Amino acid sequence: xxxxxxxxxxxxxxxxxxxxxxxxxxxxxxxxxxxxxxxxxxxxxxxxxxxxxxxxxxxxxxxxxxxxxxxxxxxxxxxxxxxxxxxxxxxxxxxxxxxxxxxxxxxxxxxxxxxxxxxxxxxxxxxxxxxxxxxxxxxxxxxxxxxxxxxxxxxxxxxxxxxxxxxxxxxxxxxxxxxxxxxxxxxxxxxxxxxxxxxxxxxxxxxxxxxxxxxxxxxxxxxxxxxxxxxxxxxxxxxxxxxxxxxxxxxxxxxxxxxxxxxxxxxxxxxxxxxxxxxxxxxxxxxxxxxxxxxxxxxxxxxxxxxxxxxxxxxxxxxxxxxxxxxxxx
Amino acid sequence: xxxxxxxxxxxxxxxxxxxxxxxxxxxxxxxxxxxxxxxxxxxxxxxxxxxxxxxxxxxxxxxxxxxxxxxxxxxxxxxxxxxxxxxxxxxxxxxxxxxxxxxxxxxxxxxxxxxxxxxxxxxxxxxxxxxxxxxxxxxxxxxxxxxxxxxxxxxxxxxxxxxxxxxxxxxxxxxxxxxxxxxxxxxxxxxxxxxxxxxxxxxxxxxxxxxxxxxxxxxxxxxxxxxxxxxxxxxxxxxxxxxxxxxxxxxxxxxxxxxxxxxxxxxxxxxxxxxxxxxxxxxxxxxxxxxxxxxxxxxxxxxxxxxxxxxxxxxxxxxxxxxxxxxxxx
Numbered sequence: 001x002x003x004x005x006x007x008x009x010x011x012x013x014x015x016x017x018x019x020x021x022x023x024x025x026x027x028x029x030x031x032x033x034x035x036x037x038x039x040x041x042x043x044x045x046x047x048x049x050x051x052x053x054x055x056x057x058x059x060x061x062x063x064x065x066x067x068x069x070x071x072x073x074x075x076x077x078x079x080x081x082x083x084x085x086x087x088x089x090x091x092x093x094x095x096x097x098x099x100x101x102x103x104x105x106x107x108x109x110x111x112x113x114x115x116x117x118x119x120x121x122x123x124x125x126x127x128x129x130x131x132x133x134x135x136x137x138x139x140x141x142x143x144x145x146x147x148x149x150x151x152x153x154x155x156x157x158x159x160x161x162x163x164x165x166x167x168x169x170x171x172x173x174x175x176x177x178x179x180x181x182x183x184x185x186x187x188x189x190x191x192x193x194x195x196x197x198x199x200x201x202x203x204x205x206x207x208x209x210x211x212x213x214x215x216x217x218x219x220x221x222x223x224x225x226x227x228x229x230x231x232x233x234x235x236x237x238x239x240x241x242x243x244x245x246x247x248x249x250x251x252x253x254x255x256x257x258x259x260x261x262x263x264x265x266x267x268x269x270x271x272x273x274x275x276x277x278x279x280x281x282x283x284x285x286x287x288x289x290x291x292x293x294x295x296x297x298x299x300x301x302x303x304x305x306x307x308x309x310x311x312x313x314x315x316x317x318x319x320x321x322x323x324x325x326x327x328x329x330x
Numbered sequence: 331x332x333x334x335x336x337x338x339x340x341x342x343x344x345x346x347x348x349x350x351x352x353x354x355x356x357x358x359x360x361x362x363x364x365x366x367x368x369x370x371x372x373x374x375x376x377x378x379x380x381x382x383x384x385x386x387x388x389x390x391x392x393x394x395x396x397x398x399x400x401x402x403x404x405x406x407x408x409x410x411x412x413x414x415x416x417x418x419x420x421x422x423x424x425x426x427x428x429x430x431x432x433x434x435x436x437x438x439x440x441x442x443x444x445x446x447x448x449x450x451x452x453x454x455x456x457x458x459x460x461x462x463x464x465x466x467x468x469x470x471x472x473x474x475x476x477x478x479x480x481x482x483x484x485x486x487x488x489x490x491x492x493x494x495x496x497x498x499x500x501x502x503x504x505x506x507x508x509x510x511x512x513x514x515x516x517x518x519x520x521x522x523x524x525x526x527x528x529x530x531x532x533x534x535x536x537x538x539x540x541x542x543x544x545x546x547x548x549x550x551x552x553x554x555x556x557x558x559x560x561x562x563x564x565x566x567x568x569x570x571x572x573x574x575x576x577x578x579x580x581x582x583x584x585x586x587x588x589x590x591x592x593x594x595x596x597x598x599x600x601x602x603x604x605x606x607x608x609x610x611x612x613x614x615x616x617x618x619x620x621x622x623x624x625x626x627x628x629x630x631x632x633x634x635x636x637x638x639x640x641x642x643x644x645x646x647x648x649x650x651x652x653x654x655x656x657x658x659x660x
Contacts, residue, residue, distance in 0.1 A: 149528035192528035198479035318529040
């Protein structure tokens with residue numbers, strides 16, 4: 001599309017002016033078409049200066065989620081081949097699952113500027129207001145059995161931590177199994193869902209929903225003590241498209257090589273070292289029963305190994321229990 | 331809708347004539363509206379005789395899948411609350427899954443006059459040409475864990491057999507786990523799929539696809555030796571809506587009582603007695619390996635118990651193996 005080609009040129013020449021005439025010659029279009037493209041870019045929030053006899057210069061880009069801004073930063077092999085950005089959705093996971101049924105390819109990414117019905121594990125709601133964060137779902141079609149799916153949550157958690165560390169210089173911690181924390185408050189949630197055949201347990205597709213609070217300056221009362229955003233932690237939070245692209249690059253890297261077989265040991269080590277509760281007392285919640293246990297370690301499948309008060313040890317998977325970590329629970 | 335109200339009246343009075351004037355008074359509408367409704371019914375294939383000074387009389391109803399024709403025969407508690415009939419779909423299962431994501435309620439039934447991309451287990455194709463059968467998917471939202479889902483295939487198989495026995499006077503057999511046979515040929519296939527959370531293994535919804543060959547007089551060469559239809563077995567096959575409704579009534583009955591807990595023993599007994607391979611030699615296919623075994627029984631979960639040549643016994647679930655039954659395999 002012409003406007004993205006022109007934007008490319010403007011970005012490649014941040015110091016000089018590009019004349020409308022030069023642009024119209026370069027892309028073999030009329031001057032009117034160039035003017036229209038510039039107007040359209042300005043409408044999307046790009047600040048473009050225009051000086052008579054000199055031409056156009058990009059002053060600043062808006063902090064928006066857009067296909068162009070994400071794709072121009074991707075180095076991924078699989079993820080982001082198709083990127084669909086919506087203004088508003090009930091939930092990016094739901095739309096991704098519907099697109100998956102329509103046959104959209106592995107690596108499709110669905111984003112929304114806001115989610116009106118964002119959800120987390122166990123159907124909890126996930127607060128995702130307009131333009132405040134990266135609300136994104138990745139579609140994968142791995143040839144796995146249902147039992148293996150939780151590894152994708154682990155991959156996503158490590159990918160988010162890698163991305164935030166790279167762009168913000170701080171590495172968050174992980175509250176097992178699927179929440180990302182900064183200073184005891186949740187900055188990101190992950191929800192992995194899948195569609196499968198009941199008899200053979202063949203997985204058709206997996207969707208990994210990732211919600212990262214970026215620009216929020218405040219939260220609703222119910223969650224203000226347990227939620228945080230990158231903006232509250234760093235003076236210059238990354239742009240949302242920049243962050244989305246970096247998460248996709250990191251996740252793609254972890255997925256590469258028939259997903260995870262080769263690097264599973266490394267992945268689990270990295271995940272383990274990010275966990276924020278090992279060695280600590282946590283509250284184990286199984287149905288209506290709660291007990292205080294010590295979180296010892298995770299095993300090679302990402303299950304949590306805990307020690308009970310009577311010193312007995314058990315392995316729990318996230319399907320069976322929730323845990324409360326002192327200082328933070330969502 | 332007026333036309334269904336008028337059709338109800340015509341069906342309730344099969345021997346007498348109903349005047350247009352009487353109908354217009356009964357439903358407080360104009361004579362023109364009555365005429366329009368009669369025309370619309372005729373367009374859908376209802377044969378309605380009209381005699382001057384006497385009125386209308388229903389001569390015959392078309393053999394079509396329609397919400398009206400199905401609903402008017404339902405005695406179900408859960409199934410069929412919402413019925414959606416399409417002319418053509420890629421697959422009723424796919425559409426049902428998409429509608430499920432949009433929040434349609436438990437008991438929603440999706441039907442199509444034809445499927446262009448009907449599928450069976452292991453992504454095999456399922457032949458479903460225009461107006462030749464009941465191509466139907468039922469949406470359920472049971473509170474179960476993924477492991478329990480195969481019981482729904484068993485329920486559907488027994489429901490189909492009950493319905494065919496009631497309407498045709500013949501009881502088909504079942505080729506474990508999900509095919510319905512008449513005289514060694516497949517007359518119906520069942521495909522159960524589900525959507526779930528990866529971590530907690532919470533099932534969001536299950537869709538049960540049921541495809542019954544009803545009116546086919548022939549099949550494509552590739553399947554003509556292994557496929558059959560009700561029409562090939564009985565002079566008066568049931569109408570497609572009649573059959574769809576009866577399957578829904580039967581399945582609803584099996585689902586009732588928080589699905590299956592109470593009646594699981596009865597259900598498995600009924601399923602067992604319908605199996606067409608117990609005591610017989612069957613071919614067990616596990617990946618690329620084939621071995622001849624004797625099918626002994628099924629266990630309480632619907633897994634197949636087989637005896638190998640060395641007399642050892644093992645229990646197989648349909649996720650691991652396929653089997654070939656002499657005289658029929660699809």
